[in-house]
Amino acid sequence: MAERNQQLQSPPEDCKVAEKIAEMSVVDKVPSEMANGGVEDNSDVVTPWNVESNSETGIDYDKLIQRFGCSKIDDELLNRFEKITGHKPHHFLRRGIFFSHRDMHTILNMYEQGKPFYLYTGRGPSSESMHLGHLIPFMFCKWLQDVFDVPLVIQLSDDEKAIWKNLKIEDAIKLSYENAKDIIACGFKVEKTFIFSNLEHIGNNAAYYQNMIRIQKCVTFNQVKGIFGFGDSDPIAKISFPPTQAAPALSSTFPFIFKNWKVPCLIPCAIDQDPYFRMTRDVAPRLNHPKPALIHSSFFPALQGSKTKMSASDTNTAIFLTDTAKQIKNKINKHAFSEVVQLWKNIDNLGEIGYTSGEILTGELKKELIEILQKLVADHQERKNKITTEVIKQYMLPRDLGFVVKSK
């Protein structure tokens, strides 16, 4: 696996010779063990479309870090974070929910030197109601935005969902707007946040399509086959998509925000999205842009066990943001202690849980968790209900976010 990353992050090559190099089969050959979307025999399956562990103990994140060639978030990084930002690291960081990164030290250096950067995250809106797992990157992003006070762009990849889930274009756009409400309810600063639907925005931003073409020119079919496991029978919609997710990591995709400054980017996302950004990190320098930095979360485990992640397609695996107090109570009471403890660990910011590993979660503790979750979901619903069409439009309007690069 190190081989792939070596290839993908090989010294910048001029895009103009990419074709020639491709012909020479130097860059675009991918070792055969990569041909199935980065899956090795007996390893966990982690692709943007499938997360599955073959082990009872769930995904082996340390192994994943090795396979993907990223870096573990360690105490040194957390200490540096606190020292430089003056903020105690978020409990998602302290508890290892966000566990891995690429170039976070570079971002901290920039913050330390007063240099600008921005945040980019996203969501593929596959269902009307989001679940708690979907909130994790957004809750964390909101906190990062508060700490760093930087612009944030949020991609709703409704085109991806129209392709993979075979949704009608119109229905996919509707889901984007529905999901935008849940995202806005996390409390992002409207004056620093731009949320966009691919299906609407790409046709409203010539720089975006132009960057898609620039990126598409730098990546061969062999490469996306190796990175994402695409095959010859796949619709070309799938093959064409990765640059669409890559483009927002280049600041020139949003000239109305970043003018013609080349601004570095930090991407908080779940680790299954890393393949997109390994590709992006390979391409960005060839297009005279900095490589985006990344900070990866683990998956929110399903209530059925930690072998899979919470899924929006299976209503029983997750606590949904539309669940009633009663539904939450039933789901928690019904499920095994280890998953419920995982859930607790993920959402709780209140210190000790009063639980020792291996111990059965007492009825008392379950009750406490139920109350926490009921309040969290009810509060979210209350905030969401206040979000009008007018407010959504404000976030989704391409506009100047007051971003300036100060000359030193």
Add this chain to the structure above:
Amino acid sequence: MAERNQQLQSPPEDCKVAEKIAEMSVVDKVPSEMANGGVEDNSDVVTPWNVESNSETGIDYDKLIQRFGCSKIDDELLNRFEKITGHKPHHFLRRGIFFSHRDMHTILNMYEQGKPFYLYTGRGPSSESMHLGHLIPFMFCKWLQDVFDVPLVIQLSDDEKAIWKNLKIEDAIKLSYENAKDIIACGFKVEKTFIFSNLEHIGNNAAYYQNMIRIQKCVTFNQVKGIFGFGDSDPIAKISFPPTQAAPALSSTFPFIFKNWKVPCLIPCAIDQDPYFRMTRDVAPRLNHPKPALIHSSFFPALQGSKTKMSASDTNTAIFLTDTAKQIKNKINKHAFSEVVQLWKNIDNLGEIGYTSGEILTGELKKELIEILQKLVADHQERKNKITTEVIKQYMLPRDLGFVVKSK
């Protein structure tokens, strides 16, 4: 070859099952002889990127009609054309410059019944100065627009040129504007003509990107491999492109012109563009649109001989629209009689040339042709020089062209 067309034009399939079908390897398998862009051993090479004949007598167009599965333009069609439109067929039709078609009878039926349709043609702007060969489809289109009095959309596929010729995005857009001038100089009615640069317009028209995704969902990599000869080492920019050229054949790509009417389309183009539209004709019914009709021109032969077409990349093969009177004179005098007669046949609308096949073109006749060409090019240059930036903007502004579907 008949096999491919059979496959491509098989009964409409629901796009929703395209993936499943692809998995079943029913639709997306292409016979191995198709794998090189439709090239058979010992046959002429005719792809959108390469035209080359292995025969001294040039491209065998009758064979091409058979291979591509289109229909020859015969006297019956020409007579019907004259009867229905009241116009004598253009000399490009009478002299076989436009020699082949798909569904022209359907278009004539529609015209006869007063039903609406539109014209779509295009150009990949690969050089600043166009040559006479480039003008053929536009001169013909202008005539068709006058005869039928219908809207015309003209695609400048600068994205394609940025990909295949490795141009910078900015430079490709500049070429679009330069070529738009030459096109406008052909005399299109501004009130019925929309000219667009892909690199600018796709980012200014959400319906366009949405149709690209719809089309991309219907076509597998195996299919574009078979149709266009793409390989695994090709950049995904190439693989993604065919739907971009297909989309304007669906009226829903231009809601500002066609509202939500499903309007049939007639595409005049050189025969090397047929692969794009075989694909389009396969996909259109699956997206509830009519199959576009086509009318194909032969290639404008190079001055060096009819084995290749005029090329913008080799200044000696063609009469350029920027050539001086002296350059034209030298080129005609320098080259062999047969190619010069071809040229004459293509541009002349004045009746008999006074030439018998096999005869050496006399100095007198060459002189006459030189005068005709000098006048044609000088007139074009004069019209082109009058075209201001303001005029170009008028043609290239997405706008209502006053198109309405009258209810019967």
